[in-house]
Every structure is written in C-alpha cells, then in structure tokens.
Amino acid sequence: MVAAYLGGLPGQGWTQVGELALAFVLSAAIGVEREIRQKSAGLRTHILVGFAAALIMLVSKFGFQDVLGHNVNLDPSRVAAQIVSGIGFIGAGLIFIRRDAVRGLTTAATIWLTAAVGMASGAGLWLLAIIVTIGHFIAVFVLAPVSDMLPRSKYAPSRVHLSYLPGRGVLRRVLEVCSGQGFTMSEVSVDQRAEKDPSAVTLWLSVHGPGPVAELTATLTEIDGVLAVSGHDADSAIP
Structure with missing residues (x-):
C-alpha cells in the first residue's frame, strides 16, 4: 500500500x-x-x-x-x-x-x-x-x-581557559609567566558557563604571542593553585 x-x-x-x-x-x-x-x-x-x-x-x-x-x-x-x-x-x-x-x-x-x-x-x-x-x-x-x-604571528590572538584557587596570587603569577614567554594579555573574562564553585575561579584569557599557546599552557599547569588550563584558537575558544 x-x-x-x-x-x-x-x-x-x-x-x-x-x-x-x-x-x-x-x-x-x-x-x-x-x-x-x-x-x-x-x-x-x-x-x-x-x-x-x-x-x-x-x-x-x-x-x-x-x-x-x-x-x-x-x-x-x-x-x-x-x-x-x-x-x-x-x-x-x-x-x-x-x-x-x-x-x-x-x-x-x-x-x-x-x-x-x-x-x-x-x-x-x-x-x-x-x-x-x-x-x-x-x-x-x-x-x-x-x-x-605553522608559525604564528605575534598579533594572532589565542584563548586560554584557566581555573584556579583564589587567594593564592595565582593570577599574578599567570601574568608573570605570560610576560616571561613573550605573551601579552588583551582581555580577561569570567566563564559564565562554568559550574558555580565558590572554591575556584574560571576565566577566559585572550593572549597574543609569537610562540605556540600549547607551551604556555604547559607552563601554566605547573603553577601552584592552578586546577585546569587549556589553550584554543581564537575562532574556536567560544562556540
């Protein structure tokens, strides 16, 4: 039928x-x-x-x-x-x-x-x-x-997703590491989609630098108080 x-x-x-x-x-x-x-x-x-x-x-x-x-x-x-x-x-x-x-x-x-x-x-x-x-x-x-x-331009932005424990001077240390590797930070914003956890702070960082962002994130993970960190290209960091 x-x-x-x-x-x-x-x-x-x-x-x-x-x-x-x-x-x-x-x-x-x-x-x-x-x-x-x-x-x-x-x-x-x-x-x-x-x-x-x-x-x-x-x-x-x-x-x-x-x-x-x-x-x-x-x-x-x-x-x-x-x-x-x-x-x-x-x-x-x-x-x-x-x-x-x-x-x-x-x-x-x-x-x-x-x-x-x-x-x-x-x-x-x-x-x-x-x-x-x-x-x-x-x-x-x-x-x-x-x-x-591929080699990156120092003007190409990258996004770093960072979660850390507050009150330990972690963010100041993150800025020092970024500067030490030739990266400059143009924007810091709170990740509104992250779960509300009063014991942790979750941020998006926009950074510019001549080196690969993977090396930067690897160094940031070694900072005491950093819970999680990941790097992304500018067009894929936020959907």
Whole structure:
C-alpha cells in the first residue's frame, strides 16, 4: 500500500526517501563532531539544517510539476538558491566579534557546509555529498594539527581557559609567566558557563604571542593553585 502510494507520485518515491535519509545521516555525522567539541550549533542543529536543505532541494525539483503547462515556465533552481541566503542568517547569528577577535567562524562555516551536503543529497548527488562530508572530517582532524605547527604571528590572538584557587596570587603569577614567554594579555573574562564553585575561579584569557599557546599552557599547569588550563584558537575558544 505504502509502496504503491510512494511510487505513484512524482518526487515522492523511495529514491527521494533515500536521499533524505542520506542527508540525515551525513548531517548527523558532522553534528556529532560539533557536539563533542561542545559548540553552540551541535547535533540537532546540523541535522535540522541538512535535513531541511535536502527537503527544500526536492521541493525545488518536484514541487511544482502540477502547475507546469504551456503558459507556465519555472526555474527549478530558484527555490534551492534561497537555501544559501537563508543559511547566511543562521551563520551570522553564530559569529560575533569581541574587540579584535572573531568567535564562531568555524561553526558558521560548518553550518554552511552541512546545508550544502543536504542540497547535494536532495539533488541526488550522493557521491559528492559523501566526499564533502569526508573532507570536513579531514579538515577538522587532520589539518587542525598541521595548522598548529605553522608559525604564528605575534598579533594572532589565542584563548586560554584557566581555573584556579583564589587567594593564592595565582593570577599574578599567570601574568608573570605570560610576560616571561613573550605573551601579552588583551582581555580577561569570567566563564559564565562554568559550574558555580565558590572554591575556584574560571576565566577566559585572550593572549597574543609569537610562540605556540600549547607551551604556555604547559607552563601554566605547573603553577601552584592552578586546577585546569587549556589553550584554543581564537575562532574556536567560544562556540
């Protein structure tokens, strides 16, 4: 019954169901990576973006066949083209600038990529959708360590997440270590997302320096009173 119903309507066959399923799976794979990294746009957001993009692509291809005629000519790409514009609003909501540092740029680009994967899935270009998804994971897991090894400009900001015990002069010692390694601090902000623990202080530090931030964080962990410290690139420190 269901098979006959699906097969009897243009654009609503098992092929289109498979294309939607592919968009769901690939978008979920990208979303899992973002969710593990605790970004603001995680699993559910990426699934919804990719899944919806695939559906809009199918609507653009098959949704107007009942009105086509001798006096009606439609461009099937016009509806699909609006996906790119719509995703721009979502991406803009994920990006914000604090002083000279940009936040959320990588997450916004991933949302854009997920929409493209959904569009390719809906268009039946399953091989391209899979290749782009694989390319995403290569960029995140393979190229990220490579970029960390490249020489950094002393003007490039990095973010340090620091948790320490108050009342021991830890922050003063942190500033001394940063200065000793050639880093300058441009911003200090309390991490509002950290759990409320009266026995510890959790901060985000924006630092600029010529060396790798990993060496700085390794030195900071040796300071008495420091509970935890980690370094991040400027565009990934805060989702």
